[in-house]
Amino acid sequence: MDIKTIVLAAGKGTRMKSALPKVLHCIAGKPMLQWVVESVSSFKGETVVVCGHGAELVKDQLAQPSLKWVEQTEQLGTGHAVQQTIQLIDDADKVLILYGDVPLIETETLRTLLQQVNKNTMGLLTVNLDDPTGYGRILRENKKVQRIVEHKDANETERAVNEVNTGILAVTGSSLKKWLSQLENDNAQEEYYLTDIIEMAVNDGVDVKTVQPKSEFEVKGVNARKELNELERYYQRKNAESLMEQGVTLADANRIDVRGKLVLTGSDIFIDSNVIFEGTVILGEGVNIGSNCVIRDAQIANNVTIKSHCVLEDCEVSDDSVIGPFARLRPGAELDENVRIGNFVEVKKSKVGQGSKINHLSYIGDADIGKNVNIGAGTITCNYDGVNKFKTIIEDNVFIGSDTQLVAPVTIAKGATIGAGTTLTKNAPEEELTLSRAKQLTLKGWKKPVKE
Numbered sequence: 001m002d003i004k005t006i007v008l009a010a011g012k013g014t015r016m017k018s019a020l021p022k023v024l025h026c027i028a029g030k031p032m033l034q035w036v037v038e039s040v041s042s043f044k045g046e047t048v049v050v051c052g053h054g055a056e057l058v059k060d061q062l063a064q065p066s067l068k069w070v071e072q073t074e075q076l077g078t079g080h081a082v083q084q085t086i087q088l089i090d091d092a093d094k095v096l097i098l099y100g101d102v103p104l105i106e107t108e109t110l111r112t113l114l115q116q117v118n119k120n121t122m123g124l125l126t127v128n129l130d131d132p133t134g135y136g137r138i139l140r141e142n143k144k145v146q147r148i149v150e151h152k153d154a155n156e157t158e159r160a161v162n163e164v165n166t167g168i169l170a171v172t173g174s175s176l177k178k179w180l181s182q183l184e185n186d187n188a189q190e191e192y193y194l195t196d197i198i199e200m201a202v203n204d205g206v207d208v209k210t211v212q213p214k215s216e217f218e219v220k221g222v223n224a225r226k227e228l229n230e231l232e233r234y235y236q237r238k239n240a241e242s243l244m245e246q247g248v249t250l251a252d253a254n255r256i257d258v259r260g261k262l263v264l265t266g267s268d269i270f271i272d273s274n275v276i277f278e279g280t281v282i283l284g285e286g287v288n289i290g291s292n293c294v295i296r297d298a299q300i301a302n303n304v305t306i307k308s309h310c311v312l313e314d315c316e317v318s319d320d321s322v323i324g325p326f327a328r329l330r331p332g333a334e335l336d337e338n339v340r341i342g343n344f345v346e347v348k349k350s351k352v353g354q355g356s357k358i359n360h361l362s363y364i365g366d367a368d369i370g371k372n373v374n375i376g377a378g379t380i381t382c383n384y385d386g387v388n389k390f391k392t393i394i395e396d397n398v399f400i401g402s403d404t405q406l407v408a409p410v411t412i413a414k415g416a417t418i419g420a421g422t423t424l425t426k427n428a429p430e431e432e433l434t435l436s437r438a439k440q441l442t443l444k445g446w447k448k449p450v451k452e
Contacts, residue, residue, distance in 0.1 A: 003045035009100030010052025021054035023100035029259025035103035077191030093173035116209035135164035145208035147199035370396035
């Protein structure tokens, strides 16, 4: 039996006060709808997204060939939204219904819910809330679910019930299609409520089995930016606790953001406050990261120190290297062991060999740098002529003086020294001093100008 997942994502999200469709607002750097789609990615079957407001933008953002799209041109309730998918539902399917603005639902919770489904039973995800205001209440007799009443339609006794409907349910395709055809909009909202199928199931002798999530945040929906922030902070705090369990020391567990995947290959890692990880970041043993760093799609090996206010993107840093403070490694930067990249140094699409140092105020782009090279302050590889990019090659044991421009393509042979202030336009031979300077003059008798 295949699983047919239907994700309802048609709402405008008026309370978000945004031109962006609600389901594209992000938790940990990822659209809410993508979180939901990924929660069922391991299931065998098809995922159908019901879109509406901003449909084309939603499709563009989640351009996945495995998804099927159905458009709900009029928003007439959750039941009406699911009715739009009826031609895609087979009788033999197990149908799972999710919501694009409920992003943190766990796969294991859904797996348990699906286990409740057969021809005589259906699964319903409920949660007990201290304050159930606004939610549909679960009404039971002899502990068995009988129906759901929406908050606006509930009387005082019914509103006192604190077990509420999450909207997430699982049912056989044949039953769902039958009940969808019987939905009516005779309620305060004049909408077709999907929740009405619960009472239909009971009337047909189908037992409604309930499952509850481990945390209410799994089923918490987002209608406003305040709720979006609540889910963001919950997710980040949960991540922080997991990191600490794996041997990471956090200066402040409330001030770390993981917007992707953080992979640890060792322990005794220290992360200072306000560090942001994006994409996939791999951290080795004994890594020390200073405050206010942004690290994206990077591999950081053992015993690396990244000082404060550094930005690393799509780069590799080998053992025992030190970066920063205020350094930037751009895509394609590869640092060998024991490399030093200092303050206000930018490295792009370059390899820096073992033991080499670029300590101050330099730009290194499209370069291959050998071992034990010392690059002085203010050095620039002039790699771009306005149209094409060219390579700078610096061999082992080279010393480059301060305020030097290396006009690519150029090669500096091993052991060479480049004098401070040089503009190098030709290859420099090994073990020699190469420099270019204008003759120094002193004008005797020169008078400083005086303000009139």
